Amino acid sequence: MFCVTMTCKGRAVMSKFKVLAALALTAVTMLGAPVRAQERDVKFILDFISLGRHAPWYVALGKGYFKEEGLNVTILPSKGTADAIRSVVSGIADIGFIDVPSLVASGSAGGAIKIVAVNYQKAPYCVFTLDPGANITEPKQLANLEFGSSTSSFLPRIVQAFMEMNGVDSKTLKVINIDGAARVPMLAARKVPSIDQFIMSEPSIRRAVTDAKPKCLLLSDFGLDIYSNSIGTTEEYLTKNPDVVKKFVRAALKGWQYALAHPKEAAQIQIQYVKALNPDIIAEEVEILKRIAITPEVEKNGFGIVSLDKMKKTVDFMNNNVDIPGEKLTAEQIYRPGFLPEKPILPQ
The missing domain is CATH 3.40.190.10 (Periplasmic binding protein-like II)
Incomplete structure (x- = not known):
């Protein structure tokens, strides 16, 4: 029997609509797949176990700054800066929170690591x-x-x-x-x-x-005018992933900007990831961070700013006063410019 009624025609139209909708959904799914595939996993290691002073990194995570850059960042604790250096050199972590004096003190063992941004403008x-x-x-x-x-x-x-x-x-x-x-x-x-x-x-x-x-x-x-904790990775990782490092630095520095402007909120964000911490201590530590992270240079040029002259001063201070194993590093070996945001991220 042939269908000639309006009801049958409506069913035919609805059937065609369902087919078109399914095709459209398939197309959207296919278009969306590459976007998700482009999200890059990054392992970032701290200079110690997670403490209140590390809240800015968790703010960058919790506020979605890393996600906005297409990065899926995992924050890892360490046993100390030496452990963080070893982890980055060995590839356990991609990027680390590296103390520059400790890096210089490691001598040739830390030669593969390059600093791209300085967080602690003053030694703590x-x-x-x-x-x-x-x-x-x-x-x-x-x-x-x-x-x-x-x-x-x-x-x-x-x-x-x-x-x-x-x-x-x-x-x-x-x-x-x-x-x-x-x-x-x-x-x-x-x-x-x-x-x-x-x-x-x-x-x-x-x-x-x-x-x-x-x-x-x-x-x-x-008078101790030297740099301290900074963002560092290996020369190999920088060469293969320059855009990833730039995106990480930009997102991380936004986290520092926000956390230092909102210590109590930063504390609430961090305890979502590290529940054992005391939010009051976190907020107080973040307040203290301002003393070593915000300087006139940062107020003018943004978080992460690096002066080659001060980097030389830092390296020379360590090389001249600490027993260094193996070959001594130079500021030019340690520092790699060009990875800070084009638009400076200034304190709020």
Whole structure:
């Protein structure tokens, strides 16, 4: 029987519509597939376990800045900067949060890593004491001080070089070898009058010491003008993936911009990824980051800015004051320009 009614014609039209819709959906799916395929996996390793000072990286993740650049970024913890350097060199991580002095101190072992942006414009190294207690507030007070650190670390050598810069006899510093995890408890128990820690540790030290005020002698406030933690990757990765690195840097620096302008929100974002952290400590650490991440150069030229002259000063300081294994690195070997955003990302 032939169908000649309007109902049958309507069914025919609907059937054709369904076919066309299916074809259209297939076309959209096929067009969408390459976009998803272009999203690039990137493994980024920190300089230590995740702490409040690392909130800017998680802000870049949580706010979708990496996704906007087509990057699927995984943030990895490390056992320390030396571990981060090894992980990037070996390919375990693609990009790392690399301390420039530590990179120089690694000598030829770190020669493959290139710095493309500097986050810590000022070194975060502190000599922490207590008030009441040793209460160190100026370099001359470092003479004859017992200093809790590690004899295998280069930080005592930095402090000693800093003492000489400020006219203090470095031979009088008495370095007490203390495991990293035990330094704050020993300071709190008055078993050692001073310890080395990054300035961002102040909120945690303040909570551990209830009967005194922690005092940080920030070396960069008294003439130690060197770079510290930065974005680094290998020469090979840079050569093969220059656009990926540029996109990563741009997204990361947006995270730094936003986090430093909104510490409390940054804390709430980070605890979504690292639930064990205290959001109050995170926010306080982010506030402290401003002291070492925002300088007049950053206010003028944007986050991540690198001066070759200051990079040379950083490298020379380390090469001249620390025992370097193997071949000594130069600033030209370490730094690779051209990976910062064309439009500077300025502090808010």
